Amino acid sequence: MNSLELYERARKVIPGGVNSPVRAYDPYPFFVWKGKGSRIYDVDGREYIDYVMGYGALFFGHAPSMLVERLKKIVEDGILYGAPTEEEVLLAEKIREFYPSIEMVRLANSGLEATMHAVRLARGYTGRRKIIKFEGCFHGSHDSLLVKAGSGALTFGVPSSSGVLEEVAKHTLISRFNDVELTEKIVKENRDDLAAIIVEPVAVNFGLVEPKIDFLKALRELADYSGAVLIFDEVVTGFRLSPGGAQQYYGVKADLTTLGKALGGGLPISAFGGREEIMKNVAPTGKVYVSGTYSGNPISTKAALAVLGYIKENPAIYSEMKWKVEKICKSIREVASDRSLKITVNYIESMFQVFFTDSEVSCYDDVKKSDIRLFKKYFHGMLKNNVFIPPSQFETCFLSTAHTDEDVELTINAIENSLSQIEDET
Ligand SMILES: Cc1ncc(COP(=O)(O)O)c(C=O)c1O
Incomplete structure (x- = not known):
């Protein structure tokens, strides 16, 4: 059974088809087959690098x-x-x-x-x-x-x-x-x-x-x-x-x-x-x-x-994750400035988020100023490029100890692709 079929069935027996609201997004969420390390696999045969990571719980990745x-x-x-x-x-x-x-x-x-x-x-x-x-x-x-x-x-x-x-x-x-x-x-x-x-x-x-x-x-x-x-x-x-x-x-x-x-x-x-x-x-x-x-x-x-x-x-896990997040975020900033996209990137240690606004984000009012429509495009662009991030501007991306250097490179490519697509469409 594929995600769409499961979603149609789920909606009849589970409110919104999901057991926690943030899991729902348009047109319907993918249904998970399994997770291993930094990757999550859906029932439709696709594989994603996962930055949702159980909303932060999977500090060591899937099934460590x-x-x-x-x-x-x-x-x-x-x-x-x-x-x-x-x-x-x-x-x-x-x-x-x-x-x-x-x-x-x-x-x-x-x-x-x-x-x-x-x-x-x-x-x-x-x-x-x-x-x-x-x-x-x-x-x-x-x-x-x-x-x-x-x-x-x-x-x-x-x-x-x-x-x-x-x-x-x-x-x-x-x-x-x-x-x-x-x-x-x-x-x-x-x-x-x-x-x-x-x-x-x-x-x-x-x-x-x-x-x-x-x-x-x-x-x-x-x-x-x-x-x-x-x-x-x-x-x-x-x-x-x-x-x-x-x-x-x-x-x-x-x-x-x-x-x-x-x-x-x-x-x-x-x-x-x-x-x-x-x-x-x-x-x-x-x-x-x-x-x-x-x-x-x-x-x-x-x-x-x-x-x-x-x-x-294993105290070194902290600096390793921090370094990877820094690499991802610095390249997002570079890509955004090359394309004159209005983007702010906040990151700390193993967490990061991209905001579609060029002003500083330091409180809730600041986040509300960011362009939610562009964030949605970014989310779907990332999915298309096999990277799973939380489907909301109001959430945070989480790295785990399972993310590899190769994951970081693939993620940077995915970000470049999805931001370029946004640039082309705006
Ligand atoms: C800071 C913070 N506190 C509490 C909670 C609630 O935790 P739970 O979903 O395990 O009930 C969350 C959930 O995301 C959270 O982010």
């Missing part, structure tokens, strides 16, 4: 042998116990080794769960209601964080999904990424009822946007000033930006940290952790209730232990 061989043995010892294991202790200790700010940690299964629990914990710990999030940042699809800026004043949170109650959304205040002044104003106005400031330390959900110098430090100071809990959502940056994530990279410590994606190398696992004084409020020692049948399950836990072991033993 160091995980696959281990997983074959792991499942034979049981899939789920509902009782604690030694590996959970080992993993908690390992996470603490990578993240000195994490004195205690709890495992969960998805990024959504980790941030939902962290926000509840911050509210339970402080006894306060309000949280600050940044426009365009995404922390998973749960009520307190599915909130966007209301029209007019940026701080007025309104639901970004139907089904989210206004009564919930109004406690989420919206600031602008990289805008210290506005954030300071909101903190000062809500100081006594502010439970948390939650931020993606590098924003990856409205394209890719780095924090400006001192933005994260300013958030640290504002949290200290107000008594709010500073939550770094490192579901994407954790272990990817550096072994100790954004906190090691930028030298700023969070009170609570959420982790996911790269931690499991593709298996569903997440974690939230931080200062013991806060974490001990989690049940059963405290009154903040958090639970999960699959939390700390042996398969994901053992896979995560293997991931962290591999990262520790």
Whole structure:
């Protein structure tokens, strides 16, 4: 059965034919046969170099042998116990080794769960209601964080999904990424009822946007000033930006940290952790209730232990990925300037994104200025040239340790071809 036939069937039984909205694009998505290394193969017989990489989870590429061989043995010892294991202790200790700010940690299964629990914990710990999030940042699809800026004043949170109650959304205040002044104003106005400031330390959900110098430090100071809990959502940056994530990279410590994606190398696992004084409020020692049948399950836990072991033993992977991303991005800039295309390229370590605008992209408003129509053409051009990137201007491309020098050369060719086609059509 080919992708079109599967899509027609899927639409009848799965809303939009996909199990997560970003996977849908016009006219229909390809359906996957399998993945190996840097490549993903569809049921129509095509092969792509993959920069979606499970939206950042596949840090080592598809089916990495160091995980696959281990997983074959792991499942034979049981899939789920509902009782604690030694590996959970080992993993908690390992996470603490990578993240000195994490004195205690709890495992969960998805990024959504980790941030939902962290926000509840911050509210339970402080006894306060309000949280600050940044426009365009995404922390998973749960009520307190599915909130966007209301029209007019940026701080007025309104639901970004139907089904989210206004009564919930109004406690989420919206600031602008990289805008210290506005954030300071909101903190000062809500100081006594502010439970948390939650931020993606590098924003990856409205394209890719780095924090400006001192933005994260300013958030640290504002949290200290107000008594709010500073939550770094490192579901994407954790272990990817550096072994100790954004906190090691930028030298700023969070009170609570959420982790996911790269931690499991593709298996569903997440974690939230931080200062013991806060974490001990989690049940059963405290009154903040958090639970999960699959939390700390042996398969994901053992896979995560293997991931962290591999990262520790292979520190060179970071510079190798960084070098490849730099090469790709520098050639995009060259191609764009040769063709006078208005393009901005943001990149950091193993992540990059191309924006169809010639102005700086440092907050959500900047991304909204880019030409979405051209991005769509670029996406389809890349597909045609056998490169799979996220189908949205508001996402980020991820390199894995499996991407080779040859992949980089092929990707540069694909970019040249697809940008030339855009130039011809405009
Ligand atoms: C920064 C960030 N936090 C949280 C999440 C939610 O993670 P999950 O999709 O595993 O629930 C995402 C998802 O992309 C994310 O990018």
